[in-house]
Amino acid sequence: MALKRSSTAVQVKELLLERILDGTYKPGERLIELQIAEELQTSQAPVREALRYLEAMRLVETEPYKGTRVRVVTERELEESSQVRSVLEQLACELAAPKLKGNCAELQAEADKFMNAARKKDFATYSLHDTAFHRLIMQAADNQLLLSIWESVVLESRFLRILAKIGGENLVEFGDAHLVVLEALEKGDGKTASKSMRNLICKFHGLKI
Amino acid sequence: MALKRSSTAVQVKELLLERILDGTYKPGERLIELQIAEELQTSQAPVREALRYLEAMRLVETEPYKGTRVRVVTERELEESSQVRSVLEQLACELAAPKLKGNCAELQAEADKFMNAARKKDFATYSLHDTAFHRLIMQAADNQLLLSIWESVVLESRFLRILAKIGGENLVEFGDAHLVVLEALEKGDGKTASKSMRNLICKFHGLKI
């Protein structure tokens, strides 16, 4: 029963992470150590450690004596992360295909949910299940490093911004493209799945490759 | 002239990083905060922050109240990192090809050096220039995220361990495989370069894909 407690620093990290992702802290906003420490009834040291984690995750930037800010992700960086994501997911499809052959019930369930949301133009729900769909594939690939890099890249390319770019009109089309991947995986055809996945990410994220 | 000072924590991080990579600290070895602090004439706090950086880089592992150890990279994880590396470099070749078309002098220089080392079975020199060769391509891809992930993955898959697996006998063959990539890049043929690169990494790192 490895229920491990976690240090204050880790808890602070989790909280700050959540707040950065849900937009409580906006891009560019300063994170003031003593303010956070006081709010969370702790001291400066654990907060600083938490910020070092987030810095390594590229979610915040720190300059000596100037403090820490939520990183502003530029359009260019968003493109960069989509490029990287496309090959990470391509690899995941190849690796996951054998395991998912004839075993795609969970994937199908998520696909149903995001297709439903797509028809209703419900971005939030769409995003939730789309991400879950992709994460299932990443997990099935059974490569810890791949998964952990993917998680951090997905954080970087805040999904909602990508969806905004795709636009409500194309949401169904975008969802449909996922079904091709799903079919290929169901058949265990990693080659097709990985190609389709890469195309889907590149196409809808506006990459030319 | 952005010569920025760096905090004690960053300096400590750099030092520990160096020592982990050059083997001063062996895998599994404990890093004791107050010991390091005393050695470096600083206090515990900056050392802890440095360890948080290294933790996020997956170079060390920390358990609450048990301390921090240099991570032991298993054979399995080495494979995982090679898989990831193969697609990162594949992408880099695609992206870098236009820029490197007819502009591969630097790459050629590194290739000459590692081929020379390969013939002499000089692992250390080989490793140096092989890494430089790959890094030039990664840099030419002009994607900061890709580069930074690649750097961390390369750290993870300590190169010398990979080379040991390849063995002195095959070093020349391994080096030769790089020349195919080089030729394709020189022609600006990203498709061929990226395929050859992926094959080369997979084949010599013992992956089946």
Added chain:
DNA sequence: TGATTCTCGATTATCGATAATCGATTTTTA
């Protein structure tokens, strides 16, 4: 004896205080 509890030194986790630095504002100076 074999298992359990207790004790203790080592180490990590956290805190509160102080030093160093920043940026903005005010004051001084030429």
Added chain:
DNA sequence: TAAAAATCGATTATCGATAATCGAGAATCA
């Protein structure tokens, strides 16, 4: 008056001290 210097509040960087916890061995007990 415009530039330079001094000042000041806010914040980060670092330190030293203390609390919490761990692991290993000693002591205890059945």
